[in-house]
Amino acid sequence: GQQLNQSPQSMFIQEGEDVSMNCTSSSIFNTWLWYKQEPGEGPVLLIALYKAGELTSNGRLTAQFGITRKDSFLNISASIPSDVGIYFCAGRQGGSEKLVFGKGTKLTVNP
Amino acid sequence: EAGVVQSPRYKIIEKKQPVAFWCNPISGHNTLYWYRQNLGQGPELLIRYENEEAVDDSQLPKDRFSAERLKGVDSTLKIQPAELGDSAVYLCASSLDQGGSAFSGNTIYFGEGSWLTVV
Numbered sequence: 001g002q003q004l005n006q007s008p009q010s011m012f013i014q015e016g017e018d019v020s021m022n023c024t025s026s027s028i029f030n031t032w033l034w035y036k037q038e039p040g041e042g043p044v045l046l047i048a049l050y051k052a053g054e055l056t057s058n059g060r061l062t063a064q065f066g067i068t069r070k071d072s073f074l075n076i077s078a079s080i081p082s083d084v085g086i087y088f089c090a091g092r093q094g095g096s097e098k099l100v101f102g103k104g105t106k107l108t109v110n111p
Numbered sequence: 112e113a114g115v116v117q118s119p120r121y122k123i124i125e126k127k128q129p130v131a132f133w134c135n136p137i138s139g140h141n142t143l144y145w146y147r148q149n150l151g152q153g154p155e156l157l158i159r160y161e162n163e164e165a166v167d168d169s170q171l172p173k174d175r176f177s178a179e180r181l182k183g184v185d186s187t188l189k190i191q192p193a194e195l196g197d198s199a200v201y202l203c204a205s206s207l208d209q210g211g212s213a214f215s216g217n218t219i220y221f222g223e224g225s226w227l228t229v230v
Binding site: 004006033035040041042043044045048088090098099101102103104 | 115117144151152153154155156159167200202218219220221222223224226
């Protein structure tokens with residue numbers, strides 16, 4: 001099935017560093033969602049974006065809906081060990097309820 | 112408020128055996144989804160219900176997979192018979208379809224998943 005292009009695949013960073021990951025598509029999306037999944041758990045919603053250009057924050061997390069509507073990025077500032085997990089972007093195209101996922105970015109934070 | 116509840120959390124079965132997963136969505140959510148997540152991949156949609164109607168089952172392998180949501184609330188997903196390649200996490204999710212309303216509308220919330228191993 002169709003999937004979004006999410007990068008990087010994995011990141012190894014030191015505690016306190018900032019993190020940036022992004023998601024791109026060849027198609028236009030009208031909704032972008034960012035999820036975090038920890039081992040043995042289901043994805044948990046972090047941020048939802050509904051308008052092109054929208055910039056939304058949730059604590060140390062900031063996500064933006066790209067102007068072209070074909071991309072989105074997620075930033076994590078001042079990372080901490082509990083940020084460890086797999087971050088998924090997901091997008092929904094206009095006129096469709098189907099949510100398409102990226103393959104995830106695996107984040108490791110070294111104390 | 113309770114989230115999406117799934118059971119069982121973990122299941123190990125032999126190939127050719129049947130297996131069933133149950134999901135109770137967030138109260139009031141009219142849309143329910145079943146996703147499958149293979150190792151190292153993002154979730155992929157199997158079937159979507161709006162109330163009791165299956166509105167998108169194009170990705171459901173109908174030869175061995177079946178699902179139902181008889182009263183428009185909880186749902187079951189069944190695999191019969193299971194194959195080795197069915198080993199995956201089966202995620203249930205729900206959302207409140209507000210007809211396009213932007214604020215928290217149509218946001219999908221996931222359960223913890225049912226982790227299936229077929230041996």
